[in-house]
Amino acid sequence: MLAALLALAAPLAVAxxxxxxxxxxxxxxxxxxxxxxxxxxxxxxxxxGRIADVGADLSVPAGVETIRHRGYLTVGMIALHGYDGASxxxxxxxxxxxxxxxxxxxxxxxxxPDFASARGAGITSLLLTPTPEGxxxxxxxxxxxxxxxxxxxxxxxxxVFTANGLVANRxxxxxxxxxxxxxxxxxxxxxxxxxxxxxxxxxxxEASERTDVxxxxxxxxxxxxxxxxxxxALAGEIADEIKPSKLAVIVPAISVGADRRELRSVxxxxxxxxxxxxxxxxPANNPADLRLGAALCVREGLDPKAAWNGLTSEAAxxxxxxxxxxxIERGLDADLVLWSGDPLDLGSRIEAVFVDxxxxxxxxx
Amino acid sequence: MKNLVxxxxxxxxxxxxxxxxxxxxxxxxxxxxxxxxxxxxxxGTNYEAGMVGTAGSKISIVAPSRGGDEHDSDQVLRCFAVxxxxxxxxxRIHNGPTSVEQSKEVQxxxxxxxxxxxFSIEWDRQVRNGVTTVxxxxxxxxxxGGLGVVLKTTGADSIAARTLKSDAVLRGSMGTEPSRGNHPxxxxxxxxxxxxxxxxxxxxxxxxxxFYDAATAARDTSRAFPGxxxxxxxxxxxxxxxxxxxxxxxxxxxxxxxEEIEREAEFENGLDKPRFFIDAAAEAWKEPQLLVRxxxxxxxxxxxxxxxxxxxxxxxxxxxxxxxxxxxxVALSSHxxxxxxxxxxxxxxYAMQGGLPFENALAAVTSVPAxxxxxxxxxxxIEVGKxxxxxxxNGAPFEPSSRVIAVxxxxxxxxxxxxxxxxx
Numbered sequence: 001m002l003a004a005l006l007a008l009a010a011p012l013a014v015a016x017x018x019x020x021x022x023x024x025x026x027x028x029x030x031x032x033x034x035x036x037x038x039x040x041x042x043x044x045x046x047x048x049g050r051i052a053d054v055g056a057d058l059s060v061p062a063g064v065e066t067i068r069h070r071g072y073l074t075v076g077m078i079a080l081h082g083y084d085g086a087s088x089x090x091x092x093x094x095x096x097x098x099x100x101x102x103x104x105x106x107x108x109x110x111x112x113p114d115f116a117s118a119r120g121a122g123i124t125s126l127l128l129t130p131t132p133e134g135x136x137x138x139x140x141x142x143x144x145x146x147x148x149x150x151x152x153x154x155x156x157x158x159x160v161f162t163a164n165g166l167v168a169n170r171x172x173x174x175x176x177x178x179x180x181x182x183x184x185x186x187x188x189x190x191x192x193x194x195x196x197x198x199x200x201x202x203x204x205x206e207a208s209e210r211t212d213v214x215x216x217x218x219x220x221x222x223x224x225x226x227x228x229x230x231x232x233a234l235a236g237e238i239a240d241e242i243k244p245s246k247l248a249v250i251v252p253a254i255s256v257g258a259d260r261r262e263l264r265s266v267x268x269x270x271x272x273x274x275x276x277x278x279x280x281x282x283p284a285n286n287p288a289d290l291r292l293g294a295a296l297c298v299r300e301g302l303d304p305k306a307a308w309n310g311l312t313s314e315a316a317x318x319x320x321x322x323x324x325x326x327x328i329e330r331g332l333d334a335d336l337v338l339w340s341g342d343p344l345d346l347g348s349r350i351e352a353v354f355v356d357x358x359x360x361x362x363x364x365x
Numbered sequence: 366m367k368n369l370v371x372x373x374x375x376x377x378x379x380x381x382x383x384x385x386x387x388x389x390x391x392x393x394x395x396x397x398x399x400x401x402x403x404x405x406x407x408x409g410t411n412y413e414a415g416m417v418g419t420a421g422s423k424i425s426i427v428a429p430s431r432g433g434d435e436h437d438s439d440q441v442l443r444c445f446a447v448x449x450x451x452x453x454x455x456x457r458i459h460n461g462p463t464s465v466e467q468s469k470e471v472q473x474x475x476x477x478x479x480x481x482x483x484f485s486i487e488w489d490r491q492v493r494n495g496v497t498t499v500x501x502x503x504x505x506x507x508x509x510g511g512l513g514v515v516l517k518t519t520g521a522d523s524i525a526a527r528t529l530k531s532d533a534v535l536r537g538s539m540g541t542e543p544s545r546g547n548h549p550x551x552x553x554x555x556x557x558x559x560x561x562x563x564x565x566x567x568x569x570x571x572x573x574x575x576f577y578d579a580a581t582a583a584r585d586t587s588r589a590f591p592g593x594x595x596x597x598x599x600x601x602x603x604x605x606x607x608x609x610x611x612x613x614x615x616x617x618x619x620x621x622x623x624e625e626i627e628r629e630a631e632f633e634n635g636l637d638k639p640r641f642f643i644d645a646a647a648e649a650w651k652e653p654q655l656l657v658r659x660x661x662x663x664x665x666x667x668x669x670x671x672x673x674x675x676x677x678x679x680x681x682x683x684x685x686x687x688x689x690x691x692x693x694x695v696a697l698s699s700h701x702x703x704x705x706x707x708x709x710x711x712x713x714x715y716a717m718q719g720g721l722p723f724e725n726a727l728a729a730v731t732s733v734p735a736x737x738x739x740x741x742x743x744x745x746x747i748e749v750g751k752x753x754x755x756x757x758x759n760g761a762p763f764e765p766s767s768r769v770i771a772v773x774x775x776x777x778x779x780x781x782x783x784x785x786x787x788x789x
Binding site (some may be wrong): 166172174177180209217 | 480
């Protein structure tokens with residue numbers, strides 16, 4: 001850990017003193033740090049794509065360009081479930097139900113316009129996921145929305161517990177058959193299955209109904225697995241059952257017209273203390289829906305801080321990249337968004353988006 | 366979350382035409398005192414006027430009324446009659462096609478419990494009709510579809526927590542249902558539906574092959590296969606086999622299979638003690654001596670409109686009474702029907718129209734299925750120490766003019782339709 005810090009600090013120091021050209025400082029009226037804390041009159045110093053420092057009365061080194069922003073500064077949002085950068089059929093090889101070592105991190109086109117629309121909506125990282133079909137369709141990956149950066153090419157082992165993942169003309173055709181097939185995989189584990197079994201790889205449990213969640217909880221307990229459950233809009237109604245499992249929940253994409261019962265389910269997750277983030281299922285869904293979904297939950301009673309954490313720091317933890325993104329903190333990637341007002345107000349506009357310290361959207365000077 | 370649950374209850378209350386579920390935030394067992402003009406315990410002892418008391422999840426007292434001691438309080442329920450909660454030995458509250466694995470004909474190791482949805486509204490329907498315990502089987506698309514589960518129809522939001530007996534039966538089917546759709550109508554076979562069996566013969570052959578393969582695996586563990594343990598347990602009689610057979614040729618096929626296992630040398634070393642019961646045995650009345658000879662109980666399907674059931678079997682009002690006279694244990698069932706006139710309570714009424722005495726009709730929906738399913742130590746009769754699963758009636762039980770007005774399961778008032786009954 002110490003070595004890592006030193007390794008991080010050394011190039012930063014060099015960069016600050018020698019190369020102000022790769023540096024920028026942003027001074028904003030209000031900064032949301034992503035961990036629930038708010039800082040007024042905040043300055044964030046960015047050096048070589050990383051956050052070199054953050055503070056209320058930070059002195060900016062001479063020669064470093066300073067952006068004065070009359071509004072809010074936040075870290076970029078993280079969309080936790082999607083198929084950006086390739087056609088959705090590319091996100092699963094449907095030749096067989098079990099292909100646990102297939103990597104979606106290898107299929108996406110980093111120059112796809114999907115990523116441009118994501119970063120335009122303030123999304124700087126995305127969790128790409130195999131299509132939830134079959135039993136073990138592959139490995140998830142975390143990518144940046146700019147810079148061609150594959151942040152993590154093995155984020156989760158995807159395991160499918162939803163009936164939607166079954167096909168009628170191949171084993172398994174049933175939920176019981178799927179459970180049996182998964183048990184067989186974990187009894188003779190290899191590759192990604194083995195890494196998950198040993199605790200080195202979290203799982204993404206794909207589900208759709210509350211009863212699927214109960215099967216996930218039982219299986220995860222039986223096999224000692226961690227990770228997150230995605231796809232169950234009413235998961236919050238059984239938050240008390242989920243809580244002891246320590247599994248997180250990825251809320252399925254919320255859009256205009258969302259059922260209030262589903263929104264209140266998110267509130268229940270927060271009240272029970274179940275960690276949660278927001279899925280998007282882009283590019284089918286508009287990237288703007290990510291923030292909209294969180295805002296609609298706030299309207300139903302979700303604490304705004306919990307909502308924002310779910311879009312940033314908590315999402316980063318769920319994606320396994322909290323050491324790189326999700327908070328405004330020294331040493332983390334400079335993925336930043338400048339807003340005209342409160343980020344959870346739908347009237348607030350995005351004025352600039354930075355990924356790895358590089359402005360990728362917006363024209364704010 | 367609690368408000369959400371209440372909201373959901375409100376919705377289902379509307380859907381069920383004004384019935385009110387006594388589903389509190391977290392309903393808990395509390396002591397209940399039920400005063401009834403008739404207490405039908407199912408043990409042979411009935412009371413013209415009596416009371417049943419509960420403590421925790423169990424029945425704590427059953428007694429005749431002494432008169433004058435009937436104080437009203439919020440722990441007192443009054444009704445015309447009280448019976449044990451009804452038991453359906455063929456309930457089929459499953460998830461449809463995703464509850465049965467069709468990639469092979471024989472899937473003896475798969476548990477239907479892994480596929481059930483505790484949040485399905487079907488459970489509420491059962492509770493409203495007085496059914497408190499059910500056997501749920503995998504759908505009969507396979508020859509042997511897997512393991513059925515006996516569970517309560519209400520309680521915790523988890524199948525495991527409601528389960529009375531997991532792996533309660535090994536379930537399979539004779540007749541035409543397992544082969545339906547297996548014969549390619551044209552073109553060449555493309556997937557596992559184009560396969561054996563395509564006939565009754567083929568279905569029976571799969572049954573026999575499964576048991577012979579299991580007997581081989583019992584002698585030589587290197588020949589074990591997925592499901593062989595369950596099939597061996599069935600041969601030993603440790604796991605009851607529930608076979609669906611509607612028509613008489615399918616009932617006799619099942620019985621001949623059992624007798625072959627009891628007779629043939631391949632099944633020595635304790636593998637010759639299978640316990641079968643036949644589900645949906647509509648035509649059991651045609652050759653009842655076979656059932657007597659093989660000591661095989663039956664579960665009857667709901668009485669069919671027009672007299673004909675699936676597989677073109679014929680079933681008349683007096684089937685249950687005919688079988689009773691032969692000494693064959695008979696349970697009645699809804700066979701998973703969601704038609705209001707095919708609910709379990711009415712089946713008992715129909716059997717009474719066919720001549721079955723009330724006590725036997727009561728047993729056919731309580732104690733007989735409890736014994737068939739191996740849960741008679743917990744449910745099926747009103748006795749001190751048994752589960753407090755009680756069904757309260759506003760008139761003579763099973764009569765079309767009577768209604769279930771309240772249902773207690775594990776000591777918790779899970780359905781309270783008294784206001785609805787008063788309004789009638």
